[in-house]
Amino acid sequence: MRAFKSGFISILGRPNVGKSTLFNSILGDKIAIVTEKPQTTRNRILGIKNLEGGQLIFLDTPGLHEGRSELNRRMVKTAVASGRDADVLLFLIDVPSPLVEKDRQMIESLKGSRGVPFLVVNKIDLVKKETLLPVIDQYRRFHSFHQVIPISAITGEGVDILLDEILKVLPESPAYFPEDMITDQTERFMASEIIREKVIQNSYQEIPYCTAVTIEAFKEHPERNLVVIQATIHVEKNSQKKILIGKGGERLKRIGEAARKEMEGFLGKRVFLELWVNVEKDWTRDPAALNRLGYQ
Ligand SMILES: Nc1nc2c(ncn2[C@@H]2O[C@H](COP(=O)(O)OP(=O)(O)OP(=O)(O)O)[C@@H](O)[C@H]2O)c(=O)[nH]1
Ligand SMILES: [Mg+2]
Known part of the structure; x- marks a missing residue:
């Protein structure tokens, strides 16, 4: 029998790239709110996904951005903090409108983290497949990602592959949360x-x-x-x-x-x-x- 694995996976990225949509799609339930406007999520939201071989604990986070208010600063701090201790970091990008330079700064801000970095290329339902490779190449040039996984959080394409790849790199550990718990939100x-x-x-x-x-x-x-x-x-x-x-x-x-x-x-x-x-x-x-x- 394979050993049971558990760990924390932080979902990070610029505002509006689809972090909360992915989070809900993985959990199979609407836990985080989603809108078409950027800066929707303001808190760290925890969601638990139980698979046969392990427990995956996802952290949805506010989008990384440069707003000037104290609220903006606290949102970014919350996101960065949730990446610090995570076992896996999912850097989400919005493939129809990549922001390579801004994403580079965001990835730099988490370089001290011990988490295994994944590049998750979201919204592939909106682009032709042949446009993916050049974008992925640009990102690969400035960071060595453990895996690059194209997905559509809306249609679910690629999401099961993403879960399998995450499970592979999680540490052996018993579950952190009871099996019937899906979130820590009240x-x-x-x-x-x-x-x-x-x-x-x-x-x-x-x-x-x-x-x-x-x-x-x-x-x-x-x-x-x-x-x-x-x-x-x-x-x-x-x-x-x-x-x-x-x-x-x-x-x-x-x-x-x-x-x-x-x-x-x-x-x-x-x-x-x-x-x-x-x-x-x-x-x-x-x-x-x-x-x-x-x-x-
Ligand atoms: N077509 C398409 N739209 C998507 C996909 N994923 C997310 N969206 C849309 O993108 C918009 C933003 O989605 P969110 O999940 O709120 O994005 P977020 O990264 O959590 O945004 P913040 O909380 O503001 O940082 C919504 O209108 C979603 O419906 C996808 O895979 N394909
Ligand atoms: Mg969100």
Whole structure:
């Protein structure tokens, strides 16, 4: 019998390359939020994949970028820290729009890590196969990757090969987590993320980048198969609050309805969701406000 293996795999890359999409696709469940806009993920999110020969613990991370606010800095710090102790580093790139020089800096920032580096070439469903090789060559020139694996996180192409190759390099170890556990995220956190996803999907310009969500109450009523959730959406300015609420409260209502529907699917219960909008002046630059809003 082959020995059981376990280890931590950090998913790293520029914003919007498909890290969270890959994470969800591997776990077979929507754990991390995904949007078409960059800088969606802000925290490290852990997900557990059990295979016959081992336990793979994936860390989804915020995109590596150069934003100026304290929030941007904390996001990047979170990502880099999750790469430091990982056994495997998956550097994801977006093959239709490679950013070789910027990706080079990102890979440099993790050179001290002991993790086995993989180059994961994502979104191959969007390009012709013959365009892959020249891009891969450029990346190979500045870093020696253990493996280069083309995938499509959306269609699932290449993902099983990726899992097999990861398992090969993981250390022998018993499982770290119980077999029925899929994530370390609380239901409260996931509820707040679902609301943030709906805000991002229903807003424009700076709003997605200056929105945070906190859960004020999460009350279960098992006898009625109901959860009552009260949440606050924080923005930085009065003008943003007005836009978010919309004419006659129309936008906020749309966000609330989309969030409630998704929460009901994920909790398997009826959800009563109440949303407020609060102005937390310049919170993305204020360390104390960032701590309060969950970005320590
Ligand atoms: N066509 C195609 N689109 C993809 C693929 N993977 C991700 N996307 C899309 O790319 C966009 C960004 O995906 P995310 O998973 O949120 O990207 P991310 O790297 O987690 O982004 P941040 O959290 O902002 O750093 C979404 O619109 C996805 O649907 C893929 O393999 N093919
Ligand atoms: Mg993400």
